[in-house]
Structures are given as C-alpha cells and as structure tokens.
Amino acid sequence: MINLLPLIRNECLKIIKKKRFYVILLILIVLVPMFTYAQMRIAERSRDKFNSDWRLEIQQQITDNENSLGSDRIPEEWKSYRRIFVQQLQYYLDHNVNPNEPSGVTFTRQFLDNSVSLFIPLLIMAIASDLVSGERTTGTIKMLLTRPVRRWKVLFSKMTALLMFVSLIVLSTFIISYLISGLVFGFKGFNVPVFTGFQISGDTVDMSGVHAVPQWKYLLMQGGLIWYVSVVVALLAFMVSVLVRSTAASIVVMMAALIAGTILTNMASAWTTAKYLFMVNLGLTGYLSGTPAPIEGMSLSFSLIVLAIWAAVSVIISFAVFTKRDILN
Amino acid sequence: MNDSKWTWRSVSLISIATTLVLITGFGYAVSDVLFPKGDIPLTSLPQATPAPENGAVKSFKVVALGDSLAKGTGDNTGNGYVKNTVAGLAASGVSAELLGNMGINGLTTAGLQNKLKDAGIQYSLRQANVILLSIGGNDLFRGADLLQNGGAGNTPAGSSVGTTGETGTGTKPGTAEGKHSGTGTTPGASGEKETNDLTPESLLAALPEAAERLGKILNTISEINPAARIYYVGLYNPFGDVQEMLVPGNQAVTAWNNAAMDIINRNSKITLVPTFDLFNNHLDKYLSSDHFHPNSDGYKRIGERIVQAIQ
Amino acid sequence: MAKEMKDGSGTVVLSVDGVRKKIGRKWIIDNVTFDVREGEIFGFLGPNGAGKTTTIRMLVDLIRPSEGKITVCGYNVNKDPEKALQYVGSIVENPEVYTYLTGWENLQHFARMQPGVDEARIAEVVDTVRLDQRIHDKVSTYSLGMRQRLGIAQALLGRPRLLILDEPTNGLDPKGIKELREFIRNLADGGLAVFVSSHLLSEIQLLCDRVAIISKGRVLAVGGVDELVARNSPYVLWELEPFDKGRQLLAERPDVILADPAEITLDDSVIAGMGPNSLITIMDDSLIPEIVAVLVMAGVEVRGVHKINPTLEQLFLKLTEGETID
Numbered sequence: 001m002i003n004l005l006p007l008i009r010n011e012c013l014k015i016i017k018k019k020r021f022y023v024i025l026l027i028l029i030v031l032v033p034m035f036t037y038a039q040m041r042i043a044e045r046s047r048d049k050f051n052s053d054w055r056l057e058i059q060q061q062i063t064d065n066e067n068s069l070g071s072d073r074i075p076e077e078w079k080s081y082r083r084i085f086v087q088q089l090q091y092y093l094d095h096n097v098n099p100n101e102p103s104g105v106t107f108t109r110q111f112l113d114n115s116v117s118l119f120i121p122l123l124i125m126a127i128a129s130d131l132v133s134g135e136r137t138t139g140t141i142k143m144l145l146t147r148p149v150r151r152w153k154v155l156f157s158k159m160t161a162l163l164m165f166v167s168l169i170v171l172s173t174f175i176i177s178y179l180i181s182g183l184v185f186g187f188k189g190f191n192v193p194v195f196t197g198f199q200i201s202g203d204t205v206d207m208s209g210v211h212a213v214p215q216w217k218y219l220l221m222q223g224g225l226i227w228y229v230s231v232v233v234a235l236l237a238f239m240v241s242v243l244v245r246s247t248a249a250s251i252v253v254m255m256a257a258l259i260a261g262t263i264l265t266n267m268a269s270a271w272t273t274a275k276y277l278f279m280v281n282l283g284l285t286g287y288l289s290g291t292p293a294p295i296e297g298m299s300l301s302f303s304l305i306v307l308a309i310w311a312a313v314s315v316i317i318s319f320a321v322f323t324k325r326d327i328l329n
Numbered sequence: 330m331n332d333s334k335w336t337w338r339s340v341s342l343i344s345i346a347t348t349l350v351l352i353t354g355f356g357y358a359v360s361d362v363l364f365p366k367g368d369i370p371l372t373s374l375p376q377a378t379p380a381p382e383n384g385a386v387k388s389f390k391v392v393a394l395g396d397s398l399a400k401g402t403g404d405n406t407g408n409g410y411v412k413n414t415v416a417g418l419a420a421s422g423v424s425a426e427l428l429g430n431m432g433i434n435g436l437t438t439a440g441l442q443n444k445l446k447d448a449g450i451q452y453s454l455r456q457a458n459v460i461l462l463s464i465g466g467n468d469l470f471r472g473a474d475l476l477q478n479g480g481a482g483n484t485p486a487g488s489s490v491g492t493t494g495e496t497g498t499g500t501k502p503g504t505a506e507g508k509h510s511g512t513g514t515t516p517g518a519s520g521e522k523e524t525n526d527l528t529p530e531s532l533l534a535a536l537p538e539a540a541e542r543l544g545k546i547l548n549t550i551s552e553i554n555p556a557a558r559i560y561y562v563g564l565y566n567p568f569g570d571v572q573e574m575l576v577p578g579n580q581a582v583t584a585w586n587n588a589a590m591d592i593i594n595r596n597s598k599i600t601l602v603p604t605f606d607l608f609n610n611h612l613d614k615y616l617s618s619d620h621f622h623p624n625s626d627g628y629k630r631i632g633e634r635i636v637q638a639i640q
Numbered sequence: 641m642a643k644e645m646k647d648g649s650g651t652v653v654l655s656v657d658g659v660r661k662k663i664g665r666k667w668i669i670d671n672v673t674f675d676v677r678e679g680e681i682f683g684f685l686g687p688n689g690a691g692k693t694t695t696i697r698m699l700v701d702l703i704r705p706s707e708g709k710i711t712v713c714g715y716n717v718n719k720d721p722e723k724a725l726q727y728v729g730s731i732v733e734n735p736e737v738y739t740y741l742t743g744w745e746n747l748q749h750f751a752r753m754q755p756g757v758d759e760a761r762i763a764e765v766v767d768t769v770r771l772d773q774r775i776h777d778k779v780s781t782y783s784l785g786m787r788q789r790l791g792i793a794q795a796l797l798g799r800p801r802l803l804i805l806d807e808p809t810n811g812l813d814p815k816g817i818k819e820l821r822e823f824i825r826n827l828a829d830g831g832l833a834v835f836v837s838s839h840l841l842s843e844i845q846l847l848c849d850r851v852a853i854i855s856k857g858r859v860l861a862v863g864g865v866d867e868l869v870a871r872n873s874p875y876v877l878w879e880l881e882p883f884d885k886g887r888q889l890l891a892e893r894p895d896v897i898l899a900d901p902a903e904i905t906l907d908d909s910v911i912a913g914m915g916p917n918s919l920i921t922i923m924d925d926s927l928i929p930e931i932v933a934v935l936v937m938a939g940v941e942v943r944g945v946h947k948i949n950p951t952l953e954q955l956f957l958k959l960t961e962g963e964t965i966d
Contacts, residue, residue, distance in 0.1 A: 006752035009337050013749070016336060018740050050428065056456060059449040060429045067400060070434045093449040139736035143794070146700040146732065147753035148725035164344035171347045197365030209365030217357065224355025227348075287362045300362045327702040328663075333745065 007149065007157035008164075015127060015165055018134075024123045024169055028176040035111055036181045043102050043185075054098045062089050080203030084292050087205045088198060095195075097212070103189030104182030105215050109222060111177045113289060116226050117265070117282035121233040121258050123169050128237035129250040131158050132322070136245050141327060151323040155242075159318075162238055166230045170223060190216040198290030205290065218288070225284040232278065232307040233258075239314035242322050258282075265294040272296060278310040389418050389425035389639070392457035394450075394550075395441065395464045398562060398631075399432030403622025410562065410623075411461055413632025418639065429453045437467045438542035445549045454553045459639060463562035464546065465589070468539035469581055470567065470621070533581055540588035551598055559599045560635055561589060565608035567621045579609075602634050650677040653727070653802045653833040654699065659708030661694060661857075668694050669705070670857040676835055678801065681828045683848030683865065684837040691857040692837045693733060696806050699835070700730045712802055726754060729800035731808065735791020739780040743771055743790050746779060747797060754798040761797065769793045784811050792823075803827060804835045809843060821847050875899065876921050876928065879944035883917040886940040890921060896931070897922040917943070 015021060050057040065082045068074055074082075092099045100106060112120075132155075135141040144154060178187075193212035198205050213221075237254045244250040261279020264271075274280055275295040281303040286293065293299070393399045393411040401409015408416070411430050418425035431450060433440070441464050444450050454460060550559055566582045568574035582605055593599045607630050608615055608623070615627030623631065654676040661669040669691045676682040686692050697703040699710060701721045710717045715724035737746045747765065751757040766775050769789040779787065788808070795803055805824070809817045824847060828834050838844050844851050845865055852862040861868060880886030890896050899920045914920075923931075925947050932942050 009341075010749050010752050012337060012340055013333055013745070014738065014741070016340065017738075017745070053428070053456065055449065055452050056429045059431065059447075059453045062449060063429070063431045063433060067433050090447070090449065093452075138739070139734065140738055142697075142700075142702060142732045143736060143750065144753075145702055146725060146728070146730050147750065148722045148755075148798075149753050150722055163348070164341065167344045167347040167351055168340070170351060171343070196361060199365065211366060213361070220350070220354035221358035221361060222354070223351050224353065224358045227351035228355055284358075288358060300359065304359070324704075326663075326704060327697065333748075 004153060004157055004160075007153060008160045011131075011158050011161035012164060015131075015161060018130075020127050020130065021165060021168070024126055025172055025176070027123065027126075028173060029180075032111070032177045032180045035177075036107065036184050039107055039110075039181070040184050054100065055093060055096075058089050058093045058099070062086050062093070065089075081292055083203045084198075084200055084205050084290070087207075088195075088290055091195060091198075091205075091207060091210065095212075097193055097195065099194075101189060101192045102185045103192065104178050104185050104187050105189035105219065106192065107181035107185055108174060108178045109194070109215065109219055111181070112173065112219075112222055112226060113285050115173070116229055116285050117279075118258055118262055120170070120173060120226060120230055121282065122255070123173070124166060124230050124234045125237045125251060125254050125258075127165050127169070128162055128234045129241050129254055130247045131162060131238060132241040133244055133247045133250045134241075136327075137247055145327060152319055155319060155322045159235075159238060159315075162234050163231060166234045167227065170227050170230055174219070174223060190214065190219075194218045196221075196288050196290065200290065200292050203292075221288055222285050225288065228304070228307065229282050229284050232311045233282070235311045235318075236278065236314045239318045242318045275302070276306060278307055281306050389415075389423060389459045390428050390457045391415055391418075391425060391459045391461060392428050392453050393430045393432055393461040393463075394444075394454070395432050395462050395562075396436040396467050397432065397434040397622060398463040398466065399430060399461065400434055401430075401432070401628060402434055403617035403619060404625045404628045405617075406625045408625065408628060408632075410463075410628045410631035410635065413629050414461060414635045414639075417632050417636035421636065421640065425459075428456055432463075435467055436464065438464055438539045438546060439468075441546055442542060442549075445546065445553070451553050454550060454557070457554065458557045460550060460554070460557050460559045461562065461635065462547075462550070462559060465539060465543060465585055466564055466567075468535050468542075469564065469585060533577075533584065536581065536584055536588070540585065540592075543589060544592040547592055547596065547599055551596060555598075557598070558639070559596075560638055561593060561599060561601050562631060562635070563589060563601055563603045563605060565604045567608075567612070567616060569609065569612045570616075570620070600638050602631070602638050604631055604634065607631070607634065650679050652676070653678050653713060654682075654835065655709075655711045656695075656699070657709045657711075659695070659698060659705045659710060661698065661703065662706045668857055669698070672708070672852075672854070672857075672859050674852045674859060674862050676802065676833045678833045679828055679831050680849045681824060681834045681836060681847055683844035683851035684835060684854065685839070685841060685844050685851050686837075686854035687839050690854045692839075692854060693806060694857075695854070696730075696732055696804060696835075696837060699804055700728060700732060701725060702732065726798060727801040728804060729795030729798060729802070730804035730806075731788075731791045731795055732804070732806050734810070735787050735794075737779050737787065737790055737794065740778065742778055743775040743782070743786075743793075746790065747775075747794060750794045750797055756799075757797050761799075765793045765796050768796065785813075785816050788812065788816075788820075796827075800832070802833045802835065806837050807839070808836060809838070809840075817843075875948040876923055876925060877914065877918055877944070877946040877948055878921065878942070879915060879918050880935065881917060881941040881943055883919075885938070886935055886942075887919055889935060889938055889940060890919070890931070893931070895923060895927060920948075 046054075046057050050060065065086045069079055069082055069086075089099070100110075132141075135144060145151060147154075192215045194215050195210050196213050196218065197209035197211050198207070199209050200206070233254075236257075237250070240253045241247070241250045244253060257279050261277070261282060264274050264277065264280050265283065272295055275298050280294055281298070283291070283294070284300065284303055287300040287303070293303075391411070391414065397403075399409065399411060401407060401411060409430075409432070411427065411432070415425050415427045431444070431453065433444075436444070547559065547561065551557075563586045564582045566575075566578040568578040571578075586601070586603065586605060590601055593601045608627065615623050615630060617624035617627070652675045656672055656674050659669060659672045660667060672691075672695055674682075684692055684695070694703060698705050699712075699717065701717050701724075704718050712724040713727045715727075717724040737743075738749065741749065744762070744766070747762045751762055766772050769792050771786065771789050771793060774782065774786060779790065782790065788811075792805075795805075803824075808820060808824075812820060824834055824836070828849075836844070836847060848865050850863065851865050851868060853860045853868070878886065878890070887898070891898055899922050928945060928947070932945065935942050
C-alpha cells in the first residue's frame with residue numbers, strides 16, 4: 001500500500017524540474033518592472049500637473065467623471081460605474097485618505113486587483129494545464145499508471161501538488177511585485193488606511209458599512225480572495241488537462257474561457273444569466289474594493305458559490321474520467 | 330538525492346504555510362465583505378489651513394470653476410480659456426500652473442452652490458491664488474444645454490468617447506457632432522424646437538434668482554479663500570445670429586452682466602472679465618459649430634482678456 | 641499468496657482468461673487466453689494492428705477488458721491493481737521516461753511508487769543494466785539504447801515476477817538486439833517470467849520458449865516455438881543442372897511437393913536470388929541428404945540447396961488456412 005506523501009513529492013519535483021515554476025517567476029520578474037515603470041510615469045505626470053497634491057488630483061478626477069456623467073454618449077452601465085467611482089473618490093477625499101498613496105504596498109494592492117481575473121489565472125494555467133495532458137503527450141502516463149498505485153491516488157497527488165503551487169504562485173506574485181515596486185516607490189505603506197465595505201446597490205453606494213483597514217490587512221484579505229479564485233481556476237484547468245490529450249489544446253481551451261470572461265465582464269449587464277459562468281466571477285477582489293460587479297445580482301457570496309460549484313464539478317469529472325478511462329495511447 | 334530532498338522540504342513547508350495564511354486572509358475577506366462593521370471612520374477632514382500667501386513671488390496657482398466654458402467645451406484644441414490663460418501668463422514670464430479645472434458641462438448657479446459645499450472643491454480653492462469662474466449661462470439659456478446634447482444624441486456617438494477617462498478630449502467628438510445639427514444644414518426638428526422655447530420672457534425670468542445665487546457663490550468662494558483673486562467671466566449672447574433672438578438675448582445678457590458687476594464692485598478681490606463686446610457681431614468668427622460655445626479662437630480671446638485683467 | 645498452479649514447467653505467473661475488449665462497436669480483442677509461467681520467455685506474435693499492444697495494455701491495467709479476467713500471481717489486475725501490479729515490471733511501447741529528469745531521478749520517482757524499493761535497490765538495478773556511467777545525466781541526453789536500458793531498469797526496480805516488454809528490439813542495432821536477447825535470457829534463467837511481443841517470427845524463434853500467435857484480436861495458436869515452427873514444413877530451394885531431369889526426379893518422389901513460386905509467399909530476397917534453374921519444394925528438411933544423393937547418382941549436378949525458414953506470413957497462412965494478413 002503506497003502512502004500519498006511520496007506521490008505528492010514526485011509531482012512537486014516534476015513541476016520544479018520541468019521548470020514551469022521558474023518560467024512563472026521569470027514572467028513576473030520581466031512584467032512587473034514594466035507595470036512599475038508605467039505606474040511611475042503616471043505618478044510623475046500627476047506630480048507635475050497637480051503640484052504633488054493628491055487631493056487636487058482626486059478632485060480633478062471627480063470633476064472629470066462628473067462631466068462624463070452628463071453626456072448622453074456614454075452607456076448607462078458606464079455611468080453607474082462612474083457614479084459609484086465618484087462617490088468612493090469623494091469618500092476618500094472627504095476623509096483625507098489618499099487612495100493611491102504611492103508606495104510599493106499600494107502598487108502591489110492595485111496590481112493584484114488588476115491581475116486577479118486574467119493575469120494570475122494565466123500563470124496558474126502554465127502549471128495546471130500541463131499536469132495530466134503533459135504526461136499523455138509524452139507517453140509517461142503509461143509509466144505512471146502501471147505502478148501498483150490506484151489511479152485516484154495518482155490524480156489526487158497531482159491535484160495536491162497543484163494546490164501547493166497555486167499558493168506559491170500567489171505568494172510569489174505578492175513578493176515580486178512588492179520588491180520590485182518597492183525599489184521605485186519605497187517599501188513602506190503597510191499601515192496606510194484603505195477603505196472597504198462599500199455596499200453597492202444600483203448606482204448608489206451605501207457608506208454605512210465603510211471602514212478603514214490597514215493596508216497590510218487589506219493585502220491579506222486580497223490574497224485570500226485571489227487564492228480562492230486561483231484554486232478554482234487551477235481545478236478547472238486541471239479538469240481540462242485530464243479531458244484533453246494535448247497540453248496545447250488544454251491551454252487554448254482555458255485561455256479562450258478566461259479571455260471570453262474578460263470580454264463578457266466588459267460587455268456585461270444585458271445578458272444576466274452570464275453571471276453563472278465562472279469566468280465573470282473571477283474578480284472577487286472587486287467586492288473588497290467596492291468595484292461594482294459586472295452583472296446585476298452578483299455579490300461576494302453569489303460568486304463564491306458559483307465558483308465553488310464549478311470547482312466541485314470539475315473535481316468530480318476529473319476523478320471520474322481519470323479513474324475509468326482506458327489509456328489508448 | 331540531498332538536493333531534491335531539500336527542495337521538497339522547503340517547497341512543502343512554504344506552500345503549506347502560505348496556504349494557511351491565504352486561507353486566513355480569505356476568512357477575513359469573506360467576513361469583512363459579508364458583514365461590514367461600519368465604524369464611522371476617524372473623520373479627518375482636509376486641513377482647513379488656507380494656502381500660504383506668497384505675496385512677493387509672482388507665482389500664479391490657478392483653479393477654474395464653473396460651467397462648460399470653464400471646461401472648454403467647443404474648443405477642439407481642448408484648451409478652453411483656462412489653459413489659454415495659464416499659457417498666456419506663462420508666456421508673459423511669470424510662473425503659472427493650473428491646479429485643477431472643476432468645470433462641469435451644464436452646471437448652473439444652483440449646481441455650483443452645491444459643489445462649493447464639497448470638501449474637495451473647497452480644498453482645491455484654498456490651494457489657489459487665482460480662481461477663474463464662469464457660471465450663469467446655463468441659468469439663462471436653459472435650452473442651450475439640451476440643444477448641445479440633443480445634437481450629439483442624434484448621431485451615434487463614437488464609442489471611443491465612453492472609454493477614455495480624459496473628459497477634456499472626450500468632449501471633442503461630441504462638439505464635432507453638435508456641428509451637424511447646429512449648423513442647420515439638416516433641418517433638425519429638435520434644434521428648431523428648442524430655439525423656439527427660448528423667448529425673451531423665459532430668458533429674463535430666471536435672472537433675478539440666478540443673480541442672487543451668483544452673489545452668494547462669489548461670497549462663498551472669497552470666504553473659502555480670502556487671499557485669492559477671483560476672475561468672473563461675463564456672459565456673451567450666443568444667439569446673436571438668430572434673428573428673433575438677437576435683441577432679447579442681448580438684453581438678457583446685458584442685464585446679467587450688470588447684475589454681476591453690481592455684486593463684484595462690492596469686493597475688491599473680484600474682477601469681471603467682459604466677453605459681451607468680444608462676441609458681439611463676431612459670432613461667426615468666435616463661436617463653435619454648436620452655435621453656443623466659443624471655438625478655440627473665441628477661447629483664446631477670452632484667455633487674453635483674463636491675462637490682461639490679472640496683470 | 642500466488643495460486644500455485646503447477647503445469648509441468650512452473651508456476652503460472654500471468655493468466656489471461658477469455659479476455660475480450662470492445663471499443664466503439666468493434667471487438668478489438670476477441671477471446672484471448674494464455675498462461676505465462678515463471679522462468680519462461682513467452683512470445684506474443686502478431687502483425688502490427690493485430691491487438692498486441694491493446695492486450696499488453698490490458699495486462700498492466702491501462703485498459704480495462706470488457707470481458708474476461710487477467711490475474712498476476714493470483715491477483716486480478718483490474719480489481720486489485722495495487723497488489724497485482726506489484727509483481728509486474730513493464731515497458732509499454734517505447735520506454736517513455738521523464739526527459740527533464742536524470743536517469744537516477746526517474747528511478748527514484750518510480751521507486752517512490754512501489755513498496756520496498758530503496759536507494760540500494762536503485763543502484764543495483766542501474767548496475768544490472770550498466771547505466772552507472774551516465775545515470776546522473778539528464779535523460780534528454782541519452783541515446784535510444786540507453787533509454788531502453790533505463791526503461792528496463794525501471795521495470796526491474798520492484799523485483800517483479802513478470803516482465804512485460806512490448807517490441808523490445810524496436811530501434812536497436814543488431815549488437816544491441818543480441819545483448820538484449822542475452823540479457824532477457826539471463827533474467828528468465830533467474831526465475832522471472834518474461835512476456836515479449838513482436839511482429840518478427842525470427843525474433844520470437846531466437847528468444848522465446850513458448851509463443852501465442854495473435855491475429856485480428858484472436859489468439860490463433862499457443863505452444864512451444866519449435867513445435868509451432870515444426871508444424872510448417874520448410875521450403876527448400878534447389879539449383880539443378882540439368883534442370884529438367886532434376887525436376888522430374890524430384891516430382892517423382894511422393895514425399896516432395898513442387899511448389900509454384902507464384903502461389904507461395906516468399907521473401908523478396910529469396911525470389912531475387914532464384915536463378916533460371918531453380919525450383920522450390922515443400923518437404924521435410926531431414927530428407928535433403930538423401931535426395932541430394934539420389935540426384936547425384938542420377939547424374940544431376942546439385943549446384944545449391946537452400947533451406948528457407950518459414951516466415952510469419954507462412955505460419956499465418958497455415959494457421960488461418962489461407963486467410964491473408966493485412
């Protein structure tokens with residue numbers, strides 16, 4: 001009877017030796033400086049324009065958004081989005097809190113907000129999409145499954161290794177973006193207050209639940225939500241990897257789904273049943289920052305449940321298929 | 330081998346620790362979002378200290394406030410009189426910077442009164458030593474705003490407008506669309522109707538109340554920042570080229586400008602910058618294609634006037 | 641532990657009983673039955689596409705049979721793979737190991753998947769297949785022969801009682817094939833049951849003790865290799881001068897059949913080597929000396945006598961009574 005631990009160890013070592021994880025780190029190390037640089041340019045520009053006074057900048061931002069609210073050319077969904085945005089900016093301004101306090105921590109927070117629904121899932125896919133289909137592509141699956149080990153154990157060890165690396169990817173994203181942006185914006189800012197608890201109904205914001213949270217705690221909460229999203233994406237990609245024979249096909253399937261998600265999120269609203277799709281529910285951190293959900297009727301608990309169902313179904317399918325299927329080639 | 334044993338140990342330990350931390354964060358996040366306990370935040374309002382008065386150094390810090398004129402609607406260079414003023418000041422050798430432009434399309438005196446209650450607006454005003462204000466046009470020509478928006482609504486708007494955050498550039502396509510319905514080449518029923526709504530009576534009806542509000546506005550601004558100089562941009566008659574509107578329009582605008590003058594004369598920090606004479610008989614030259622807002626040349630001229638007034 | 645089933649030559653290690661497999665609507669494997677005993681090399685002979693690989697995959701639980709039963713050392717492979725596969729080492733098709741790992745890491749990987757394999761055992765196996773020089777290099781730098789040896793090493797790791805090799809000589813040079821043959825023979829002499837599939841009769845003849853012949857998903861025959869080959873009288877090619885007289889003499893003999901070259905299946909090389917004065921007979925090869933004597937006595941010059949071993953195709957023709965293989 002073979003213990004699970006050595007199997008998990010095997011799978012972890014394979015992920016490491018296959019250099020997938022290094023590739024992910026490399027992607028982060030190449031891309032984060034680019035985002036940091038872009039952010040630095042924005043900060044420089046606003047410093048020139050607004051005399052380094054963030055309050056003036058926020059006021060200008062509010063005015064600009066209010067101006068666009070008056071225009072008939074802007075679709076109603078955009079307007080309500082902007083109305084909410086204006087109210088939140090106003091709240092920050094009224095309480096003399098800079099929502100974009102330039103620091104490595106703030107950059108990390110904003111970068112993660114922006115990467116939760118596409119960038120991090122793509123990194124996750126780099127590992128998940130290959131786990132089973134990669135063994136089928138190279139034929140090593142035959143070696144793996146002719147051992148005196150039950151198939152569910154093999155799959156379970158792969159899934160566990162995947163979840164371990166999901167955590168590592170989330171952690172690396174945090175650390176790399178903090179370290180790199182910290183070089184430019186400074187490493188302080190963990191105690192800067194961030195407002196959370198904006199409750200959005202229609203296009204008004206209920207401020208009664210708003211409270212300030214130190215940025216480190218905000219990052220922790222954000223990390224938790226990103227982790228949840230990442231686990232769901234990982235399990236889905238894992239299922240695709242079980243179902244599809246080639247890694248390339250597996251990546252394409254997941255990528256198409258994710259990109260469709262971002263497109264749908266932007267088109268949004270009109271087709272309300274789209275809210276049951278997993279890919280429009282990936283922006284969990286939006287509930288924390290108070291960004292309106294892409295489709296009416298979505299809330300944190302709704303999104304968590306939808307994602308959990310998708311994940312559970314994909315785990316069931318993965319195991320059902322993997323343990324029953326004939327390995328024909 | 331030893332190498333792989335070490336890797337395995339560190340990977341498993343780090344990932345387990347990270348997972349636990351992330352799950353904790355997840356728990357926090359879920360409870361925080363689902364049950365937000367709104368502790369009314371430690372309300373730290375923006376500091377009430379006025380901007381330091383630097384009387385000796387001639388450095389202009391400009392904030393603009395008001396309606397679409399302040400915003401620069403109709404100027405296809407996107408400058409408006411605000412940027413023209415700042416540029417004019419800078420060209421004359423003094424340092425000048427624009428701290429913010431709070432111009433909002435369609436803003437009326439009543440709207441501006443509300444705006445002035447905003448802490449953020451107050452803060453901005455406090456940082457300035459030159460405040461440019463244009464307001465009142467929308468009180469007098471209520472239909473004009475409709476005219477502009479109606480014009481834009483007739484043609485499907487360029488989708489790029491919705492996505493750009495920069496409203497300064499975003500309005501440009503709008504005014505360009507306004508051109509088509511405004512020029513009257515297409516007998517736009519809506520444009521016709523709205524012009525007809527503007528009667529001499531309706532123009533004058535709004536005047537007393539609006540003028541009173543203007544007075545209050547100017548007072549509020551100088552209360553917020555007693556040190557700053559305020560330049561109020563007077564109105565012009567945009568309907569000089571509509572035959573039946575020429576005289577009543579002129580009358581209404583003159584009445585307004587006089588009322589403004591009355592208020593302004595009482596406060597030495599406030600200056601009225603006249604524009605009526607500038608536009609009178611030169612509408613074809615200085616008005617943009619929406620027949621309401623100035624074009625870029627018009628704004629340039631207003632800017633020049635303000636620069637003269639400041640210096 | 642294992643069910644002791646003495647069958648003359650040894651314990652039955654692998655027992656395949658009435659196995660059938662349906663894929664789609666087609667019966668890919670239709671009733672395969674045979675036993676493999678310890679210490680013997682069992683050949684599984686059939687043309688490509690006959691169902692060899694499918695059968696092998698069923699032996700190691702990669703494919704589940706639709707009907708029938710496969711047991712290894714008494715354990716049902718499909719119902720109890722954790723026990724049954726413990727006794728099996730296999731290479732299915734090519735030895736596909738992880739190319740991004742070193743040979744040693746590969747063996748460690750597989751060692752973790754079966755009980756009772758420690759570092760010492762890995763070293764022992766590496767020694768057995770003589771890979772010790774390069775074992776810490778990445779597999780991506782290995783030659784095909786080395787990968788083959790690594791494949792065998794992983795198959796031997798768990799001290800199996802049954803070794804399954806699928807077309808093991810594929811891609812090896814003649815020297816490598818010879819070495820492999822000796823190696824397998826040694827393993828069998830040590831008590832291991834070896835199951836080897838091949839589409840080459842010659843290979844099976846050289847290597848195996850017993851053979852099962854499969855075609856179109858059916859086992860046509862199971863038996864000793866010699867016995868199977870002997871059932872097929874070999875062809876004998878004669879080169880005679882004067883030809884007509886010699887031909888007449890041969891035709892007169894009741895124990896010799898003159899074959900029409902157009903109707904029998906022969907290697908192309910044999911047909912190319914046939915001169916104008918050649919003819920082919922079907923006869924027992926033990927008669928050759930006697931017939932040569934008769935011909936010489938009659939004044940016929942025997943320029944050449946060649947025994948042509950039966951090919952797989954001939955065997956099939958015989959077994960299927962004319963049904964050709966495709």
